[in-house]
Amino acid sequence: MPAYDRNNIFARILRGELPCRKVHEDEFALAFHDINPLAPVHVLVIPKGEYVSQADFCAEAPAGQVVGFWRAVAKVARDLGLEPEGYRLVANHGPNGGQLVFHFHVHLFGGRPMSHRMGNMPKTDERK
Ligand code: AMP
Numbered sequence: 612m613p614a615y616d617r618n619n620i621f622a623r624i625l626r627g628e629l630p631c632r633k634v635h636e637d638e639f640a641l642a643f644h645d646i647n648p649l650a651p652v653h654v655l656v657i658p659k660g661e662y663v664s665q666a667d668f669c670a671e672a673p674a675g676q677v678v679g680f681w682r683a684v685a686k687v688a689r690d691l692g693l694e695p696e697g698y699r700l701v702a703n704h705g706p707n708g709g710q711l712v713f714h715f716h717v718h719l720f721g722g723r724p725m726s727h728r729m730g731n732m733p734k735t736d737e738r739k
Pocket of ligand 1: 620629631644645646647648655702703709710711712713
């Protein structure tokens with residue numbers, strides 16, 4: 612994995628240097644709509660801190676921040692009304708995982724049934 616780049620897109624969004632369509636913010640996390648949605652609801656949740664990946668986050672972040680982050684993910688799903696019908700969480704890790712932005716983030720997909728092809732991200736043509 613690369614070292615953390617303080618100028619990655621999500622770091623710049625966290626610092627307010629780039630805009631985002633914010634869904635939620637608290638002391639642990641920021642959630643915003645993905646710029647290229649692959650489902651009716653496609654939100655990214657990112658921790659406040661310099662973590663490249665889920666592995667980095669779990670190894671390096673204080674326990675309270677890890678808990679706070681995952682509680683924020685659950686709150687976002689609940690607040691978006693996704694709980695009753697369900698949703699999918701995805702965290703891409705490294706090149707083989709398809710990670711493009713090296714600031715740890717969780718994709719939250721909802722608003723339609725997801726494919727059972729777990730090895731693939733939802734494609735745009737699966738929106739229906
Ligand atoms: P990943 O492949 O897991 O690293 O996913 C990166 C995600 O970030 C992709 O789904 C992109 O569409 C999304 N993305 C990239 N730039 C932005 C941005 N400025 N605002 C919102 N989402 C973005």
